Amino acid sequence: MKTRQQGAWSSGDYAVVGTTLQIVGEELCEALDLRAGRTVLDVAAGNGNVALAAARRWCDVTATDYVPALLDRARERAGAERLPMQFREADAEALPFDDESFDVVVSTFGVMFTPDQDRAAAELLRVCRRGGKIGLANWTPDGFIGQLFKTIGRHLPPPAGLRSPALWGTRERLAELFAPEAASIASAQRHFVFRYRSPAHWLEVFKGYYGPLLKAFAALPPAGQAALEADVMALIARFNRSGDGAMVVPSEYLEVVVTKA
Numbered sequence: 001m002k003t004r005q006q007g008a009w010s011s012g013d014y015a016v017v018g019t020t021l022q023i024v025g026e027e028l029c030e031a032l033d034l035r036a037g038r039t040v041l042d043v044a045a046g047n048g049n050v051a052l053a054a055a056r057r058w059c060d061v062t063a064t065d066y067v068p069a070l071l072d073r074a075r076e077r078a079g080a081e082r083l084p085m086q087f088r089e090a091d092a093e094a095l096p097f098d099d100e101s102f103d104v105v106v107s108t109f110g111v112m113f114t115p116d117q118d119r120a121a122a123e124l125l126r127v128c129r130r131g132g133k134i135g136l137a138n139w140t141p142d143g144f145i146g147q148l149f150k151t152i153g154r155h156l157p158p159p160a161g162l163r164s165p166a167l168w169g170t171r172e173r174l175a176e177l178f179a180p181e182a183a184s185i186a187s188a189q190r191h192f193v194f195r196y197r198s199p200a201h202w203l204e205v206f207k208g209y210y211g212p213l214l215k216a217f218a219a220l221p222p223a224g225q226a227a228l229e230a231d232v233m234a235l236i237a238r239f240n241r242s243g244d245g246a247m248v249v250p251s252e253y254l255e256v257v258v259t260k261a
Contacts, residue, residue, distance in 0.1 A: 001115045001159055002091075006066055008211040009113075015047035015073035016209040024108050024137050024192055024253070025050035029057055031188070031255055032135045038103040041127060043092050044110025048074025048085075050135070054106070062102075064090035065110075087230035093119045100129040106173055108137040109253070121177035125260060130211040134178070134258040137190075140169035143252030144194070144239045152216045155228045169254045183261040191250040199236040199247045203229065 013219065014198035027048055034040070042051035047070050063085055065071050071087045078085045090096050092111050105128045114120035124134050139145040146166040158164075167173040170201035171187055178185055196202040206213045213232075217225050242248040 001162065002093075002213065004054065005115065008215045010067050010069060010171050011211045012209040012214045013073075014067075014070060014209065014211060015017045016075075016205065018047040018049060018070075020194075021109065021192060022049050024190075025053035025190075027190065028106060028108060028135050028137050028255060029053045031257055032104060032106070032133055034104065037259055039101070040106060041095075041097070041102040043073060043090075043095065043105060043107045043124060044113070045107075046070050046110060048077055050106045050108045051085060052077055052081070052083060054104075055085050056081075059104075062086040064087060064088050064092075064095070066091050071218075093123060095123045097127045099126055100132075101127050103129055105132070105134045106135040109139060110135070112138045112165045115162060116169070117163055117173075117177065125178065125181050128260050130260055131183075132260050134256075134260065136168070136254075136256040136258075138168035138254050138256065140189070140252045140254055141166040143169070143191075144235070144249050145251045145253075147235055147239075148232065150211070152212065153230070154231070155224060156216050156219055169252075171254070172193050174254075174256060174258075178258045181261055183259045185259075186257045188255045190253055190255045192253060194247060194249045194251060196247040198245050199233055199240065201231060202236065202247050202249075215216060 003247055016214045018106045034057050038059045040054040040059045040061045042063045045051050045063040048063050051061050055061045063074050068089055075087050092114050093116050094240060105124050111120050207217055240247055
C-alpha cells in the first residue's frame with residue numbers, strides 16, 4: 001500500500017498544487033506561536049510550505065518527505081529565498097531521528113495520508129521533546145477535499161482495512177492518536193479557498209499534477225473516466241460560491257496544536 005501511495009505522490013507534480021496552499025503553513029506557524037530559534041521538523045513536507053514558513057521565522061528547520069522530487073522543489077524554493085534549511089528523505093512511519101530531537105513537529109496535508117495512522121502519530125510524538133508542540137493541518141471528511149476522496153473512492157474503492165486519511169480531520173480520531181501523551185489538544189476549523197479560472201481549469205490542473213486524482217483517472221477505462229469527471233464537476237458545483245464562471249471553493253480543514261506532556 002505504501003508503495004502505491006508513494007507512486008501516486010511521485011506522479012504528476014504536486015508542487016504545482018502545493019505552492020497554492022502556502023497560506024496554510026503560515027497560519028499554522030502563527031497558531032503554534034512559533035518562536036525564533038526553535039528546532040522544527042516538517043514531516044511529509046511536500047514542497048515545503050510549513051517548513052518555509054518556519055524558516056522565515058528564524059527557526060532551525062528540517063524538511064522530510066519520502067518523495068525526493070518534492071524535496072528538490074522545497075530545496076529550490078528555500079534557495080530562491082535564501083532560507084537555510086536541512087532536507088532529508090524519510091518515511092513518516094519510521095523517522096530517522098532520535099527521541100525528543102525537535103521542539104516542534106509539523107505537517108500540512110501530509111502525515112494524514114500515511115497507511116498506518118497509529119504508527120505515524122507515535123513517530124511524531126517520539127521525536128518531539130517533552131513540552132514541545134505538534135502542529136497539523138488536516139482535511140476534514142465533510143470539506144471539499146474530504147468529499148473529493150470520497151468521490152474517488154466510489155469509483156476506485158480503497159484497499160480493505162485502510163483507514164480514511166480524512167479521519168485525521170476529526171477531533172475524535174486525534175484524541176485517539178495523541179491524547180495519551182498530550183498535555184492538551186487545541187483545534188480549530190479553518191478553510192482554504194481554491195481559486196481557479198473555472199471548474200474545468202481546476203480539473204485540468206489536478207488531473208495533470210495531483211497524484212491521487214491523476215492515478216485515479218489513469219486506472220479507469222474511458223467510460224469510467226467520464227463518470228468520475230462528471231461526479232467531480234458536480235462536487236465542485238455544490239461547493240462553488242463564485243457566482244460567475246470562476247471557481248471559488250472553500251475546503252474545510254482542521255488546524256491542530258498538540259502540546260506534548
